[in-house]
Amino acid sequence: MWTFFQEHVLGMKWLNELVGEGLTRLGVDVTSRWGGSLQFFLYDVIKISILLCFIIFLISYIQSYFPPERSRRILGRFKGLTAHIISALLGTVTPFCSCSSIPLFMGFTSAGLPIGVTFSFLISSPMVDLGSLVLLMSIFGSKIAVAYVLLGLVIAVLGGLVIEQLGMERHLEDFVKQAHVPLAESETMSNQDRLHFAKEQMSETFRKVFPYVLVGVGIGALIHNWIPESLVTQLLGSQNPFGVILATLIGIPMYADIFGSIPVAEALLSKGAQLGTVLSFMMAVTTLSLPSLIMLKRAIKPPLLALFVAICIVGIILVGYLFNFLQQTMIF
Template identity: 45%
Template sequence: MLKDFASYITYGLMHLERGSQLGDAIEFFIYDTIKIFLLLAIIIFVVSFIRSFFSPEKTKKILSNKKEFIGNILAALLGIFTPFCSCSAVPLFIGFIEAGVPLGVTFSFLISSPMINEVAVVLLWGLFGWKIAAIYMVTGLLVAIVGGFIIGKLKLEKWVEEYVYKFNFGQKKELIKQTLKERLLYAKLNTVDILKRVWLFIIIAIAIGGFIHGYVPQDLLVNYAGKGNPFAVPIAVALGVPLYSNAAGILPIVYALMEKGLSIGTVLAFMMAVTALSLPEMIILRKVLKIQLLAVFIGIMTVTIIAVGYLFNAFL
Protein backbone atom coordinates (compact mmCIF):
# COMPACT_ATOMS: atom_id res chain seq x y z
CA MET A 1 0.00 0.00 0.00
CA LEU A 2 2.77 2.44 0.91
CA LYS A 3 4.61 1.52 -2.28
CA ASP A 4 1.50 2.24 -4.35
CA PHE A 5 1.02 5.56 -2.54
CA ALA A 6 4.63 6.61 -3.20
CA SER A 7 4.25 5.60 -6.83
CA TYR A 8 1.00 7.60 -7.14
CA ILE A 9 2.62 10.74 -5.67
CA THR A 10 5.71 10.40 -7.87
CA TYR A 11 4.15 9.48 -11.20
CA GLY A 12 0.50 10.44 -10.77
CA LEU A 13 0.67 13.83 -9.06
CA MET A 14 4.22 14.92 -9.92
CA HIS A 15 4.01 13.46 -13.47
CA LEU A 16 7.59 12.19 -13.41
CA GLU A 17 8.66 9.66 -16.02
CA ARG A 18 8.65 6.04 -14.85
CA GLY A 19 12.11 4.53 -14.90
CA SER A 20 13.85 7.91 -14.91
CA GLN A 21 16.62 8.63 -12.43
CA LEU A 22 14.68 11.48 -10.80
CA GLY A 23 11.51 9.39 -10.64
CA ASP A 24 13.30 6.46 -9.00
CA ALA A 25 14.99 8.76 -6.48
CA ILE A 26 11.77 10.60 -5.55
CA GLU A 27 9.74 7.39 -5.25
CA PHE A 28 12.45 5.87 -3.03
CA PHE A 29 12.49 9.01 -0.86
CA ILE A 30 8.70 9.18 -0.39
CA TYR A 31 8.29 5.46 0.26
CA ASP A 32 11.17 5.15 2.72
CA THR A 33 10.28 8.37 4.55
CA ILE A 34 6.73 7.21 5.27
CA LYS A 35 7.73 3.65 6.13
CA ILE A 36 10.63 4.55 8.39
CA PHE A 37 8.76 7.19 10.36
CA LEU A 38 5.76 4.91 10.86
CA LEU A 39 8.03 2.14 12.10
CA LEU A 40 10.00 4.54 14.28
CA ALA A 41 6.92 5.97 15.98
CA ILE A 42 5.57 2.53 16.83
CA ILE A 43 8.86 1.00 17.89
CA ILE A 44 10.10 3.94 19.95
CA PHE A 45 6.80 4.02 21.84
CA VAL A 46 6.98 0.30 22.67
CA VAL A 47 10.67 0.44 23.61
CA SER A 48 10.15 3.59 25.71
CA PHE A 49 7.41 1.81 27.64
CA ILE A 50 9.77 -1.11 28.33
CA ARG A 51 12.58 1.30 29.20
CA SER A 52 10.40 2.94 31.86
CA PHE A 53 11.12 -0.13 34.00
CA PHE A 54 14.87 0.57 33.89
CA SER A 55 17.02 3.42 35.15
CA PRO A 56 20.74 4.05 34.54
CA GLU A 57 21.33 3.23 38.21
CA LYS A 58 19.60 -0.13 37.87
CA THR A 59 21.64 -0.90 34.75
CA LYS A 60 24.89 -0.12 36.55
CA LYS A 61 23.81 -2.22 39.51
CA ILE A 62 23.19 -5.22 37.27
CA LEU A 63 26.60 -4.93 35.59
CA SER A 64 28.77 -4.27 38.64
CA ASN A 65 30.77 -7.03 40.31
CA LYS A 66 30.20 -9.58 37.54
CA LYS A 67 32.82 -12.00 36.25
CA GLU A 68 34.48 -10.68 33.12
CA PHE A 69 33.14 -12.88 30.34
CA ILE A 70 29.65 -13.22 31.87
CA GLY A 71 29.67 -9.49 32.48
CA ASN A 72 30.61 -8.83 28.82
CA ILE A 73 27.72 -10.96 27.59
CA LEU A 74 25.26 -9.37 30.00
CA ALA A 75 26.49 -5.85 29.17
CA ALA A 76 26.17 -6.46 25.42
CA LEU A 77 22.62 -7.79 25.86
CA LEU A 78 21.63 -4.86 28.08
CA GLY A 79 23.02 -2.50 25.47
CA ILE A 80 20.29 -3.61 23.06
CA PHE A 81 17.48 -2.55 25.38
CA THR A 82 19.09 0.54 26.87
CA PRO A 83 20.37 2.46 23.83
CA PHE A 84 22.27 5.69 24.36
CA CYS A 85 23.67 8.11 21.81
CA SER A 86 27.36 8.97 21.70
CA CYS A 87 26.68 12.22 23.59
CA SER A 88 25.90 10.02 26.62
CA ALA A 89 29.22 8.15 26.36
CA VAL A 90 31.17 10.31 28.83
CA PRO A 91 28.65 10.43 31.72
CA LEU A 92 27.83 6.74 31.22
CA PHE A 93 31.49 5.78 31.23
CA ILE A 94 32.15 7.75 34.40
CA GLY A 95 29.03 6.39 36.08
CA PHE A 96 29.85 2.77 35.24
CA ILE A 97 33.45 3.02 36.45
CA GLU A 98 32.30 4.76 39.65
CA ALA A 99 29.74 1.97 40.22
CA GLY A 100 32.49 -0.66 40.07
CA VAL A 101 31.73 -2.02 36.58
CA PRO A 102 34.95 -3.55 35.12
CA LEU A 103 36.52 -1.61 32.26
CA GLY A 104 36.04 -4.37 29.66
CA VAL A 105 32.39 -4.85 30.65
CA THR A 106 31.84 -1.11 30.36
CA PHE A 107 33.21 -1.18 26.81
CA SER A 108 30.94 -4.10 25.87
CA PHE A 109 27.97 -1.97 26.89
CA LEU A 110 29.24 1.16 25.14
CA ILE A 111 29.84 -0.80 21.91
CA SER A 112 26.53 -2.64 21.97
CA SER A 113 24.34 0.29 22.95
CA PRO A 114 24.69 2.39 19.77
CA MET A 115 25.51 -0.47 17.39
CA ILE A 116 22.56 -2.78 18.12
CA ASN A 117 19.91 -0.15 18.65
CA GLU A 118 16.66 -2.10 18.94
CA VAL A 119 14.93 0.43 16.70
CA ALA A 120 17.46 -0.33 13.98
CA VAL A 121 17.01 -4.09 14.40
CA VAL A 122 13.28 -3.84 13.76
CA LEU A 123 13.83 -1.45 10.86
CA LEU A 124 16.36 -3.90 9.40
CA TRP A 125 13.67 -6.55 9.70
CA GLY A 126 11.23 -4.34 7.83
CA LEU A 127 13.70 -3.41 5.08
CA PHE A 128 15.61 -6.67 4.56
CA GLY A 129 13.77 -9.43 6.41
CA TRP A 130 14.31 -11.21 9.71
CA LYS A 131 17.40 -13.13 8.58
CA ILE A 132 19.43 -9.98 7.89
CA ALA A 133 18.19 -8.42 11.13
CA ALA A 134 19.20 -11.52 13.09
CA ILE A 135 22.62 -11.64 11.40
CA TYR A 136 23.28 -7.99 12.26
CA MET A 137 22.16 -8.40 15.88
CA VAL A 138 24.24 -11.54 16.46
CA THR A 139 27.37 -10.12 14.84
CA GLY A 140 26.95 -6.84 16.71
CA LEU A 141 26.71 -8.75 19.99
CA LEU A 142 29.84 -10.73 19.11
CA VAL A 143 31.77 -7.56 18.30
CA ALA A 144 30.68 -5.99 21.62
CA ILE A 145 31.46 -9.10 23.66
CA VAL A 146 34.82 -9.84 22.03
CA GLY A 147 35.93 -6.20 21.94
CA GLY A 148 35.09 -5.62 25.59
CA PHE A 149 36.59 -8.93 26.68
CA ILE A 150 39.91 -8.21 24.96
CA ILE A 151 40.10 -4.73 26.51
CA GLY A 152 39.34 -6.24 29.92
CA LYS A 153 42.06 -8.86 29.57
CA LEU A 154 44.64 -6.24 28.60
CA LYS A 155 44.16 -4.50 31.98
CA LEU A 156 44.27 -0.98 30.59
CA GLU A 157 42.73 0.87 33.54
CA LYS A 158 45.92 2.98 33.79
CA TRP A 159 44.98 4.55 30.44
CA VAL A 160 41.69 5.94 31.72
CA GLU A 161 41.90 9.64 32.58
CA GLU A 162 42.69 10.03 36.30
CA TYR A 163 39.76 12.34 37.05
CA VAL A 164 37.28 9.57 36.14
CA TYR A 165 38.18 7.63 39.29
CA LYS A 166 37.72 10.72 41.46
CA PHE A 167 34.02 11.10 40.73
CA ASN A 168 31.63 10.09 43.45
CA PHE A 169 28.02 10.28 42.45
CA GLY A 170 26.86 8.62 45.64
CA GLN A 171 23.93 6.25 45.93
CA LYS A 172 21.06 7.33 43.73
CA LYS A 173 17.53 6.26 44.43
CA GLU A 174 15.75 4.07 41.97
CA LEU A 175 12.80 5.48 40.10
CA ILE A 176 9.57 5.62 42.06
CA LYS A 177 7.17 2.91 40.98
CA GLN A 178 5.05 4.28 38.17
CA THR A 179 1.49 3.55 37.26
CA LEU A 180 0.53 2.17 33.84
CA LYS A 181 -0.84 5.59 32.85
CA GLU A 182 2.43 7.29 33.83
CA ARG A 183 4.48 4.75 31.86
CA LEU A 184 2.31 5.24 28.77
CA LEU A 185 2.63 9.02 29.12
CA TYR A 186 6.42 8.65 29.45
CA ALA A 187 6.49 6.49 26.32
CA LYS A 188 4.44 9.05 24.40
CA LEU A 189 6.58 12.02 25.47
CA ASN A 190 9.80 10.11 24.83
CA THR A 191 8.61 9.12 21.35
CA VAL A 192 7.84 12.73 20.47
CA ASP A 193 11.14 13.92 21.95
CA ILE A 194 13.23 11.36 20.05
CA LEU A 195 11.44 12.02 16.76
CA LYS A 196 12.02 15.76 17.21
CA ARG A 197 15.73 15.17 17.71
CA VAL A 198 16.33 12.69 14.88
CA TRP A 199 13.84 13.56 12.13
CA LEU A 200 16.18 15.89 10.25
CA PHE A 201 19.08 13.40 10.28
CA ILE A 202 16.77 10.64 9.04
CA ILE A 203 15.39 12.85 6.25
CA ILE A 204 18.94 13.70 5.18
CA ALA A 205 19.92 10.03 5.26
CA ILE A 206 16.86 9.05 3.21
CA ALA A 207 17.64 11.83 0.71
CA ILE A 208 21.20 10.52 0.35
CA GLY A 209 19.81 7.02 -0.04
CA GLY A 210 17.40 8.25 -2.69
CA PHE A 211 20.22 9.96 -4.57
CA ILE A 212 22.30 6.77 -4.45
CA HIS A 213 19.29 4.74 -5.54
CA GLY A 214 18.43 6.98 -8.48
CA TYR A 215 21.68 8.51 -9.69
CA VAL A 216 24.75 6.57 -8.61
CA PRO A 217 25.57 3.97 -11.27
CA GLN A 218 25.79 0.42 -10.00
CA ASP A 219 29.10 -0.06 -11.82
CA LEU A 220 30.68 2.76 -9.81
CA LEU A 221 29.90 1.11 -6.49
CA VAL A 222 30.81 -2.34 -7.74
CA ASN A 223 34.18 -1.10 -9.00
CA TYR A 224 35.17 0.42 -5.65
CA ALA A 225 33.40 -1.82 -3.14
CA GLY A 226 32.00 -4.68 -5.17
CA LYS A 227 32.41 -8.40 -4.72
CA GLY A 228 35.48 -8.51 -6.92
CA ASN A 229 37.41 -5.95 -4.88
CA PRO A 230 39.41 -7.63 -2.07
CA PHE A 231 39.60 -4.28 -0.26
CA ALA A 232 35.86 -3.59 -0.37
CA VAL A 233 35.36 -4.12 3.37
CA PRO A 234 38.24 -1.84 4.56
CA ILE A 235 37.06 0.81 2.10
CA ALA A 236 33.52 0.61 3.51
CA VAL A 237 34.84 0.91 7.07
CA ALA A 238 37.03 3.88 6.14
CA LEU A 239 34.08 5.63 4.50
CA GLY A 240 31.89 5.00 7.56
CA VAL A 241 34.27 6.43 10.17
CA PRO A 242 33.86 10.16 9.31
CA LEU A 243 30.06 9.87 9.27
CA TYR A 244 27.89 10.53 12.30
CA SER A 245 24.53 8.81 12.61
CA ASN A 246 22.70 6.30 14.73
CA ALA A 247 21.83 2.93 13.26
CA ALA A 248 18.30 4.01 12.38
CA GLY A 249 19.54 7.07 10.52
CA ILE A 250 22.07 5.18 8.41
CA LEU A 251 19.64 2.44 7.34
CA PRO A 252 18.22 4.23 4.26
CA ILE A 253 21.75 4.59 2.89
CA VAL A 254 22.49 0.94 3.70
CA TYR A 255 19.30 -0.10 1.93
CA ALA A 256 20.26 1.83 -1.20
CA LEU A 257 23.77 0.36 -1.18
CA MET A 258 22.47 -3.20 -0.93
CA GLU A 259 20.06 -2.57 -3.80
CA LYS A 260 23.06 -1.45 -5.85
CA GLY A 261 24.61 -4.87 -5.44
CA LEU A 262 27.07 -4.49 -2.57
CA SER A 263 27.75 -7.65 -0.57
CA ILE A 264 26.05 -8.01 2.79
CA GLY A 265 29.34 -8.22 4.68
CA THR A 266 30.56 -4.97 3.14
CA VAL A 267 27.32 -3.21 4.00
CA LEU A 268 27.28 -4.57 7.57
CA ALA A 269 30.88 -3.41 8.08
CA PHE A 270 29.96 0.07 6.81
CA MET A 271 26.96 0.25 9.16
CA MET A 272 29.00 -0.92 12.16
CA ALA A 273 31.74 1.61 11.43
CA VAL A 274 29.21 4.45 11.33
CA THR A 275 27.47 3.45 14.56
CA ALA A 276 30.36 2.23 16.73
CA LEU A 277 33.55 3.73 15.26
CA SER A 278 32.52 7.19 14.10
CA LEU A 279 35.01 10.03 14.43
CA PRO A 280 32.63 12.25 16.49
CA GLU A 281 32.16 9.48 19.07
CA MET A 282 35.91 8.92 19.30
CA ILE A 283 36.37 12.65 19.98
CA ILE A 284 33.79 12.44 22.77
CA LEU A 285 35.42 9.32 24.28
CA ARG A 286 38.79 11.08 24.27
CA LYS A 287 37.48 13.11 27.23
CA VAL A 288 37.64 10.02 29.45
CA LEU A 289 40.25 7.85 27.70
CA LYS A 290 43.93 8.52 27.27
CA ILE A 291 45.13 8.42 23.69
CA GLN A 292 46.73 4.98 24.18
CA LEU A 293 43.48 3.33 25.27
CA LEU A 294 41.52 5.13 22.57
CA ALA A 295 44.00 3.83 19.98
CA VAL A 296 43.67 0.27 21.33
CA PHE A 297 39.88 0.54 21.22
CA ILE A 298 39.90 1.85 17.65
CA GLY A 299 42.33 -0.87 16.57
CA ILE A 300 40.31 -3.71 18.12
CA MET A 301 37.04 -2.39 16.70
CA THR A 302 38.50 -1.86 13.23
CA VAL A 303 39.99 -5.35 13.02
CA THR A 304 36.83 -6.97 14.43
CA ILE A 305 34.45 -5.13 12.10
CA ILE A 306 36.59 -5.86 9.04
CA ALA A 307 36.77 -9.53 10.05
CA VAL A 308 32.97 -9.65 10.33
CA GLY A 309 32.64 -8.10 6.87
CA TYR A 310 35.00 -10.60 5.25
CA LEU A 311 33.38 -13.51 7.09
CA PHE A 312 29.90 -12.75 5.82
CA ASN A 313 31.10 -11.95 2.33
CA ALA A 314 32.72 -15.39 2.24
CA PHE A 315 29.67 -17.35 3.39
CA LEU A 316 26.68 -15.29 2.17
Protein backbone atom coordinates (compact mmCIF):
# COMPACT_ATOMS: atom_id res chain seq x y z
CA MET A 1 0.00 0.00 0.00
CA TRP A 2 2.80 2.44 0.92
CA THR A 3 4.70 1.60 -2.27
CA PHE A 4 1.58 2.30 -4.33
CA PHE A 5 1.07 5.64 -2.53
CA GLN A 6 4.71 6.64 -3.02
CA GLU A 7 4.93 5.67 -6.68
CA HIS A 8 1.47 6.54 -8.02
CA VAL A 9 0.18 9.28 -5.69
CA LEU A 10 3.37 11.16 -4.82
CA GLY A 11 5.55 10.00 -7.71
CA MET A 12 2.66 10.06 -10.24
CA LYS A 13 4.18 7.41 -12.50
CA TRP A 14 0.85 7.23 -14.31
CA LEU A 15 1.31 10.86 -15.29
CA ASN A 16 4.71 10.13 -16.88
CA GLU A 17 3.13 7.35 -18.94
CA LEU A 18 0.22 9.62 -19.88
CA VAL A 19 2.56 12.40 -21.02
CA GLY A 20 4.65 9.93 -23.00
CA GLU A 21 1.57 8.48 -24.70
CA GLY A 22 0.26 11.97 -25.54
CA LEU A 23 3.56 13.04 -27.08
CA THR A 24 3.75 9.82 -29.09
CA ARG A 25 0.30 10.45 -30.54
CA LEU A 26 1.48 13.91 -31.53
CA GLY A 27 4.33 12.33 -33.48
CA VAL A 28 7.10 12.99 -30.95
CA ASP A 29 9.71 10.25 -30.56
CA VAL A 30 10.07 10.07 -26.76
CA THR A 31 13.07 7.73 -27.13
CA SER A 32 15.09 10.50 -28.78
CA ARG A 33 17.02 13.11 -26.79
CA TRP A 34 14.66 15.94 -27.67
CA GLY A 35 11.57 13.82 -27.13
CA GLY A 36 12.88 12.43 -23.84
CA SER A 37 13.76 15.92 -22.63
CA LEU A 38 10.29 17.19 -23.52
CA GLN A 39 8.62 14.27 -21.71
CA PHE A 40 10.82 14.80 -18.62
CA PHE A 41 10.07 18.55 -18.66
CA LEU A 42 6.28 18.26 -19.04
CA TYR A 43 5.97 15.42 -16.54
CA ASP A 44 8.05 17.10 -13.83
CA VAL A 45 6.46 20.54 -14.29
CA ILE A 46 2.91 19.13 -14.05
CA LYS A 47 3.77 16.81 -11.14
CA ILE A 48 5.60 19.44 -9.12
CA SER A 49 2.89 22.04 -9.81
CA ILE A 50 0.16 19.72 -8.53
CA LEU A 51 2.12 18.76 -5.41
CA LEU A 52 3.25 22.35 -4.91
CA CYS A 53 -0.26 23.80 -4.87
CA PHE A 54 -1.46 21.13 -2.46
CA ILE A 55 1.57 21.53 -0.18
CA ILE A 56 1.47 25.32 -0.12
CA PHE A 57 -2.26 25.32 0.67
CA LEU A 58 -1.83 22.79 3.48
CA ILE A 59 1.22 24.44 5.02
CA SER A 60 -0.34 27.91 4.72
CA TYR A 61 -3.40 26.65 6.56
CA ILE A 62 -1.15 25.27 9.32
CA GLN A 63 0.87 28.49 9.27
CA SER A 64 -2.29 30.49 9.97
CA TYR A 65 -2.10 29.08 13.50
CA PHE A 66 1.48 30.37 13.86
CA PRO A 67 1.62 34.05 12.84
CA PRO A 68 4.83 35.90 13.79
CA GLU A 69 3.37 37.21 17.04
CA ARG A 70 2.30 33.80 18.25
CA SER A 71 5.57 32.21 17.12
CA ARG A 72 7.50 34.76 19.16
CA ARG A 73 5.41 34.03 22.24
CA ILE A 74 5.88 30.28 21.79
CA LEU A 75 9.65 30.62 21.47
CA GLY A 76 9.78 32.95 24.46
CA ARG A 77 8.42 30.20 26.74
CA PHE A 78 11.36 27.85 26.24
CA LYS A 79 15.01 27.93 27.23
CA GLY A 80 18.19 26.10 26.29
CA LEU A 81 18.16 23.13 23.94
CA THR A 82 14.36 22.90 23.97
CA ALA A 83 14.09 26.45 22.63
CA HIS A 84 16.40 25.61 19.73
CA ILE A 85 14.44 22.48 18.86
CA ILE A 86 11.10 24.31 18.95
CA SER A 87 12.59 27.14 16.86
CA ALA A 88 13.87 24.70 14.23
CA LEU A 89 10.50 22.94 14.13
CA LEU A 90 8.68 26.26 13.70
CA GLY A 91 10.94 26.88 10.73
CA THR A 92 9.33 23.95 8.92
CA VAL A 93 5.94 25.72 8.71
CA THR A 94 7.21 29.12 7.60
CA PRO A 95 8.23 30.62 4.21
CA PHE A 96 9.82 28.44 1.57
CA CYS A 97 13.05 30.31 0.84
CA SER A 98 15.81 31.96 2.84
CA CYS A 99 15.04 35.50 1.62
CA SER A 100 11.52 35.39 3.02
CA SER A 101 12.77 33.88 6.29
CA ILE A 102 15.16 36.73 7.04
CA PRO A 103 12.48 39.37 7.90
CA LEU A 104 10.99 36.93 10.42
CA PHE A 105 14.47 36.28 11.83
CA MET A 106 14.98 40.02 12.28
CA GLY A 107 11.58 40.38 13.95
CA PHE A 108 12.30 37.55 16.38
CA THR A 109 15.71 39.00 17.21
CA SER A 110 14.31 42.50 17.69
CA ALA A 111 11.70 41.05 20.05
CA GLY A 112 14.48 40.00 22.41
CA LEU A 113 14.67 36.27 21.65
CA PRO A 114 18.16 34.75 22.11
CA ILE A 115 20.24 35.06 18.98
CA GLY A 116 21.07 31.36 18.87
CA VAL A 117 17.39 30.42 18.94
CA THR A 118 16.60 32.78 16.07
CA PHE A 119 19.47 31.33 14.01
CA SER A 120 18.10 27.82 14.54
CA PHE A 121 14.92 29.13 12.92
CA LEU A 122 16.84 30.88 10.12
CA ILE A 123 18.75 27.72 9.16
CA SER A 124 15.75 25.40 9.40
CA SER A 125 13.18 27.50 7.56
CA PRO A 126 14.47 27.25 3.97
CA MET A 127 16.25 23.92 4.36
CA VAL A 128 13.65 21.56 5.81
CA ASP A 129 10.13 22.88 5.30
CA LEU A 130 7.29 20.37 5.15
CA GLY A 131 7.04 20.85 1.40
CA SER A 132 10.53 19.46 0.94
CA LEU A 133 9.52 16.35 2.88
CA VAL A 134 6.62 15.60 0.54
CA LEU A 135 8.52 16.33 -2.67
CA LEU A 136 11.57 14.36 -1.54
CA MET A 137 9.31 11.42 -0.74
CA SER A 138 7.84 11.61 -4.25
CA ILE A 139 11.28 11.28 -5.86
CA PHE A 140 13.75 9.70 -3.43
CA GLY A 141 11.46 7.68 -1.14
CA SER A 142 10.40 8.02 2.48
CA LYS A 143 13.66 6.89 4.13
CA ILE A 144 15.76 9.48 2.34
CA ALA A 145 13.17 12.22 2.81
CA VAL A 146 12.81 11.66 6.56
CA ALA A 147 16.58 11.36 7.05
CA TYR A 148 17.14 14.58 5.07
CA VAL A 149 14.67 16.51 7.22
CA LEU A 150 16.00 15.11 10.51
CA LEU A 151 19.61 15.91 9.63
CA GLY A 152 18.60 19.38 8.46
CA LEU A 153 16.97 19.98 11.84
CA VAL A 154 20.15 18.74 13.56
CA ILE A 155 22.22 21.28 11.59
CA ALA A 156 19.78 24.04 12.58
CA VAL A 157 19.81 23.15 16.28
CA LEU A 158 23.58 22.67 16.52
CA GLY A 159 24.24 25.82 14.51
CA GLY A 160 22.06 27.89 16.83
CA LEU A 161 23.71 26.38 19.91
CA VAL A 162 27.20 27.20 18.63
CA ILE A 163 26.26 30.81 17.89
CA GLU A 164 24.65 31.14 21.32
CA GLN A 165 27.63 29.65 23.18
CA LEU A 166 30.04 32.01 21.41
CA GLY A 167 28.02 35.04 22.57
CA MET A 168 27.62 36.61 19.12
CA GLU A 169 24.93 39.13 20.14
CA ARG A 170 27.49 41.91 19.88
CA HIS A 171 27.68 41.32 16.14
CA LEU A 172 24.05 42.28 15.50
CA GLU A 173 23.56 45.62 13.77
CA ASP A 174 22.36 48.36 16.14
CA PHE A 175 19.03 48.94 14.40
CA VAL A 176 18.08 45.29 14.99
CA LYS A 177 19.00 45.36 18.68
CA GLN A 178 17.23 48.67 19.31
CA ALA A 179 13.97 47.89 17.50
CA HIS A 180 12.32 46.08 20.46
CA VAL A 181 9.30 44.79 18.57
CA PRO A 182 6.44 44.10 21.06
CA LEU A 183 5.00 40.60 21.35
CA ALA A 184 1.50 41.49 20.26
CA GLU A 185 -1.38 39.04 20.55
CA SER A 186 -2.21 37.26 17.30
CA GLU A 187 -5.54 37.95 15.65
CA THR A 188 -8.17 35.27 16.03
CA MET A 189 -9.13 33.78 12.67
CA SER A 190 -12.20 31.77 11.80
CA ASN A 191 -11.87 28.57 9.80
CA GLN A 192 -13.18 30.40 6.73
CA ASP A 193 -10.52 33.08 7.24
CA ARG A 194 -7.84 30.40 7.45
CA LEU A 195 -9.03 28.76 4.22
CA HIS A 196 -9.03 32.14 2.48
CA PHE A 197 -5.55 32.88 3.85
CA ALA A 198 -4.30 29.49 2.62
CA LYS A 199 -5.79 30.07 -0.83
CA GLU A 200 -4.22 33.52 -1.11
CA GLN A 201 -0.86 32.25 0.09
CA MET A 202 -1.00 29.35 -2.36
CA SER A 203 -1.69 31.67 -5.27
CA GLU A 204 0.96 34.22 -4.29
CA THR A 205 3.67 31.70 -3.42
CA PHE A 206 3.05 29.61 -6.53
CA ARG A 207 3.48 32.67 -8.75
CA LYS A 208 6.81 33.42 -7.07
CA VAL A 209 8.07 29.84 -7.07
CA PHE A 210 6.89 28.65 -10.50
CA PRO A 211 9.63 30.40 -12.54
CA TYR A 212 12.27 28.60 -10.47
CA VAL A 213 10.43 25.32 -11.03
CA LEU A 214 10.57 25.90 -14.80
CA VAL A 215 14.29 26.70 -14.65
CA GLY A 216 15.06 23.78 -12.36
CA VAL A 217 13.09 21.27 -14.44
CA GLY A 218 14.64 22.66 -17.62
CA ILE A 219 18.13 22.15 -16.24
CA GLY A 220 17.12 18.71 -15.02
CA ALA A 221 15.82 17.76 -18.48
CA LEU A 222 19.09 18.83 -20.08
CA ILE A 223 21.13 16.86 -17.55
CA HIS A 224 18.85 13.85 -17.88
CA ASN A 225 19.11 13.56 -21.66
CA TRP A 226 22.13 15.54 -22.82
CA ILE A 227 24.91 15.41 -20.19
CA PRO A 228 27.04 12.23 -20.51
CA GLU A 229 26.67 9.92 -17.54
CA SER A 230 30.43 9.43 -17.43
CA LEU A 231 30.97 13.18 -16.84
CA VAL A 232 28.48 13.36 -13.95
CA THR A 233 29.92 10.18 -12.41
CA GLN A 234 33.44 11.52 -12.72
CA LEU A 235 32.63 14.85 -11.05
CA LEU A 236 29.93 13.90 -8.54
CA GLY A 237 30.14 10.12 -8.28
CA SER A 238 32.14 7.87 -5.97
CA GLN A 239 35.21 8.33 -8.16
CA ASN A 240 35.62 11.88 -6.86
CA PRO A 241 36.09 12.04 -3.05
CA PHE A 242 35.64 15.83 -3.22
CA GLY A 243 32.29 15.63 -5.03
CA VAL A 244 30.33 16.74 -1.94
CA ILE A 245 32.51 19.81 -1.48
CA LEU A 246 32.26 20.64 -5.19
CA ALA A 247 28.47 20.31 -5.21
CA THR A 248 28.15 22.49 -2.10
CA LEU A 249 30.33 25.26 -3.54
CA ILE A 250 28.46 25.13 -6.87
CA GLY A 251 25.14 25.42 -5.09
CA ILE A 252 25.95 28.50 -3.01
CA PRO A 253 25.96 31.12 -5.84
CA MET A 254 22.66 29.82 -7.21
CA TYR A 255 19.29 31.14 -6.11
CA ALA A 256 16.32 28.79 -6.00
CA ASP A 257 14.06 27.17 -3.46
CA ILE A 258 13.68 23.50 -2.68
CA PHE A 259 11.13 23.08 -5.48
CA GLY A 260 13.51 24.37 -8.14
CA SER A 261 16.51 22.38 -6.92
CA ILE A 262 14.83 18.96 -6.59
CA PRO A 263 14.47 18.35 -10.38
CA VAL A 264 18.17 19.10 -10.83
CA ALA A 265 19.07 16.73 -8.00
CA GLU A 266 16.79 14.05 -9.47
CA ALA A 267 18.52 14.29 -12.86
CA LEU A 268 22.02 14.26 -11.33
CA LEU A 269 21.19 11.18 -9.28
CA SER A 270 19.87 9.34 -12.35
CA LYS A 271 23.15 10.11 -14.12
CA GLY A 272 25.34 8.53 -11.45
CA ALA A 273 25.91 11.28 -8.88
CA GLN A 274 26.03 10.06 -5.30
CA LEU A 275 22.99 10.61 -3.11
CA GLY A 276 24.76 12.68 -0.45
CA THR A 277 26.38 14.82 -3.11
CA VAL A 278 23.10 15.86 -4.69
CA LEU A 279 21.47 16.45 -1.29
CA SER A 280 24.39 18.72 -0.30
CA PHE A 281 23.81 20.63 -3.53
CA MET A 282 20.14 21.07 -2.63
CA MET A 283 20.92 22.24 0.90
CA ALA A 284 23.50 24.76 -0.33
CA VAL A 285 21.15 26.20 -2.96
CA THR A 286 18.26 26.67 -0.52
CA THR A 287 20.17 27.79 2.58
CA LEU A 288 23.12 29.86 1.34
CA SER A 289 21.95 31.69 -1.77
CA LEU A 290 23.79 34.95 -2.47
CA PRO A 291 20.62 37.15 -2.38
CA SER A 292 19.77 35.88 1.11
CA LEU A 293 23.33 36.46 2.34
CA ILE A 294 23.24 40.01 0.99
CA MET A 295 19.96 40.63 2.85
CA LEU A 296 21.32 39.04 6.01
CA LYS A 297 24.43 41.25 5.90
CA ARG A 298 22.18 44.25 6.56
CA ALA A 299 21.18 42.80 9.93
CA ILE A 300 24.41 41.21 11.20
CA LYS A 301 28.08 42.13 11.12
CA PRO A 302 30.74 40.27 9.07
CA PRO A 303 32.06 38.03 11.90
CA LEU A 304 28.59 36.64 12.62
CA LEU A 305 27.79 36.31 8.92
CA ALA A 306 31.04 34.40 8.36
CA LEU A 307 30.28 32.10 11.30
CA PHE A 308 26.76 31.42 10.00
CA VAL A 309 28.09 30.55 6.53
CA ALA A 310 30.86 28.37 7.97
CA ILE A 311 28.43 26.43 10.19
CA CYS A 312 26.06 25.80 7.29
CA ILE A 313 28.84 24.75 4.89
CA VAL A 314 30.44 22.37 7.38
CA GLY A 315 27.06 20.89 8.33
CA ILE A 316 25.97 20.47 4.71
CA ILE A 317 29.26 18.80 3.74
CA LEU A 318 29.12 16.41 6.71
CA VAL A 319 25.54 15.47 5.83
CA GLY A 320 26.60 14.84 2.24
CA TYR A 321 29.41 12.48 3.21
CA LEU A 322 27.14 10.72 5.71
CA PHE A 323 24.50 10.06 3.04
CA ASN A 324 27.17 8.83 0.63
CA PHE A 325 28.43 6.43 3.26
CA LEU A 326 24.91 5.17 4.00
CA GLN A 327 24.23 4.77 0.29
CA GLN A 328 27.36 2.63 -0.13
CA THR A 329 26.38 0.44 2.85
CA MET A 330 22.98 -0.06 1.15
CA ILE A 331 20.91 1.36 3.98
CA PHE A 332 19.07 3.47 1.40
